[in-house]
Amino acid sequence: xxxxxxxxxxxxxxFGTFVCLLGGLCFSYFKKEEAxxxxxxxxxxxxxxxxxxxxxxxxxxxxxxxxxxxxxxDNLIHQTQAAYILSLAEPESVEVIKALKAFENASSETNxxxxxxxxxxxxxxxxxxxxxxxxxxxAEAVATGFAxxxxxxxxxxxxxxxxxxxxxKEWMAGVTGFADDPVSSVPAALWYVMAELKQLRKxxxxxxxxxxxxSFLNAAIQNEKPLSEEEYAFQVLAALKRYEQTEKEEFxxxxxxxxxxxxxxxxxxxxxxxxxxLLAMALRLSGEExxxxxxxxxxxxxxxxxxxxxxxxxxxxxxxxxxxxEIKEYAGAFIEGRSLPKTRIDLTxxxxxxxxxxxxxxxxxxxxxxxxxxxxxxxxPKKDVSEKExx
Numbered sequence: 001x002x003x004x005x006x007x008x009x010x011x012x013x014x015f016g017t018f019v020c021l022l023g024g025l026c027f028s029y030f031k032k033e034e035a036x037x038x039x040x041x042x043x044x045x046x047x048x049x050x051x052x053x054x055x056x057x058x059x060x061x062x063x064x065x066x067x068x069x070x071x072x073x074d075n076l077i078h079q080t081q082a083a084y085i086l087s088l089a090e091p092e093s094v095e096v097i098k099a100l101k102a103f104e105n106a107s108s109e110t111n112x113x114x115x116x117x118x119x120x121x122x123x124x125x126x127x128x129x130x131x132x133x134x135x136x137x138x139a140e141a142v143a144t145g146f147a148x149x150x151x152x153x154x155x156x157x158x159x160x161x162x163x164x165x166x167x168x169k170e171w172m173a174g175v176t177g178f179a180d181d182p183v184s185s186v187p188a189a190l191w192y193v194m195a196e197l198k199q200l201r202k203x204x205x206x207x208x209x210x211x212x213x214x215s216f217l218n219a220a221i222q223n224e225k226p227l228s229e230e231e232y233a234f235q236v237l238a239a240l241k242r243y244e245q246t247e248k249e250e251f252x253x254x255x256x257x258x259x260x261x262x263x264x265x266x267x268x269x270x271x272x273x274x275x276x277x278l279l280a281m282a283l284r285l286s287g288e289e290x291x292x293x294x295x296x297x298x299x300x301x302x303x304x305x306x307x308x309x310x311x312x313x314x315x316x317x318x319x320x321x322x323x324x325x326e327i328k329e330y331a332g333a334f335i336e337g338r339s340l341p342k343t344r345i346d347l348t349x350x351x352x353x354x355x356x357x358x359x360x361x362x363x364x365x366x367x368x369x370x371x372x373x374x375x376x377x378x379x380x381p382k383k384d385v386s387e388k389e390x391x
Contacts, residue, residue: 041306041332042355045348048332049086050095052345057102059083064342065314065324065335071342076119077139077189078346080146085349087150088356091157096150103147104167112181114173116140117147138185141178144171145193152198172197179208188227188234191216195241213242217250220257232262233282240285259286268297273317273338277302277351285357299358302351305335307343314341 052060059082062071083099090096108118118140148171155161179186179194194209216235227235236255243251280298283291307314309331313323317338324341333343334351 039308041303042352042359044309044332045306045334045352045355046086046089046332048330049082049345049349049352050090050093052333053095053098057098057100057105059099059345062342062344063326063330065322065327066341068324068326075346076117076143077146078344080117080143080150082345082349084146084150084153085353087153088353091153096154100147100151100154100164103144103150104164107144107167107170110137110140110174110177112174112177114175114177115167115170116144116174117171134185137178138187138190141175142187142189142193145175145190145197147171148175149193149196152196176208179212186212186215188216188231188238192234192238192241195238195245213251217254220254220261223261226265227258227262229266229276229279232258233278236282236286255286256288259283259288259291263288263290263294268294273301274340275302275305275334275336275347275351277334277347277354281350281354281357299354302334302354305337306351307331307333307335316341 049059054060058074058079060070061074061078063069064071079099080103083096083103086093086099087096103117106117107115110116116137119136148168151164151168151171155164175190175193179190191212194212216238220235235258239251239254239258242248243255276298280295280302283295283298304315307327307330310328311331312325312327313321314327314335315321315338322341330343333348335341336344336347
């Protein structure tokens with residue numbers, strides 16, 4: 001009996017082992033792989049902006065992956081825009097306070113009364129002429145306007161109206177003085193700034209903001225000149241903010257007019273594969289059907305320029321790519337374009353702004369003229385950044 005049992009036990013053991021192995025293989029074959037956690041682009045971009053602030057409070061402006069180093073360029077407007085967008089997400093952050101102190105330290109007197117955040121105070125080696133060109137004055141006024149909006153967001157969130165009270169008055173005097181000057185060339189970004197400044201919302205018909213309203217609305221009617229992408233975007237943002245404040249439908253008509261004209265004059269992809277997050281946001285907020293379609297294309301294109309964690313190469317198109325060990329240090333940043341493998345602080349910030357606006361659902365609540373598509377709801381696209389993915 002014993003001799004007969006042994007072969008049976010051996011066979012049973014071998015059969016059992018085979019079944020276990022087969023079962024394990026089948027389980028591992030049919031087991032679904034766990035999906036990788038979604039990339040939170042908004043959170044990564046926010047972290048990037050904060051971590052690339054220099055000790056002096058300004059941000060690392062631009063990094064060129066071809067050269068493997070930061071470029072020597074800088075842009076005052078882009079610096080203050082980045083701080084402003086950061087203040088939309090985290091208005092009380094240490095980084096916002098550092099940026100405000102940097103802008104205060106880089107301010108100098110203007111011919112309009114008050115002070116501007118200035119190229120010349122920023123770079124001590126520059127020699128300032130009588131008061132520079134109108135173009136530079138305009139740029140400094142816009143930069144100062146975004147510094148003011150950053151400060152406004154900080155004060156509202158923190159309740160601290162003392163720390164920067166002096167420079168706030170001086171910045172306000174400089175910006176309003178510039179806007180009041182009849183020979184000033186005022187860009188759309190300053191219209192948006194003036195609309196967002198709460199101190200100016202209920203002023204008279206002769207206030208700087210009301211004068212800017214008339215200027216931009218009339219220019220659209222007269223179709224004076226084609227708008228650049230940035231001019232178009234800030235005109236949309238300003239007009240929608242003014243509609244939110246006044247409920248005057250002329251601002252919605254303005255948005256429709258400039259959007260229709262812009263789409264006719266700017267075919268998709270005409271000037272190459274570039275990062276256009278600000279444009280995408282404005283197109284989406286405009287609410288026009290054709291603009292929404294274009295906005296989705298611009299968003300998808302811009303997201304293709306996002307740098308993922310541990311990424312070490314970027315696509316240049318045409319089957320070509322660029323490997324650079326520094327790329328993985330820029331996770332959360334957006335590069336400038338397919339043939340422009342470099343970061344720029346304001347482009348990443350504007351993409352963060354676009355993601356925050358999209359996460360807030362602004363595209364679903366764009367105001368319409370009364371009697372068209374039913375009742376309307378007005379939302380401000382600038383809400384706190386969500387922990388969910390903004391894309």
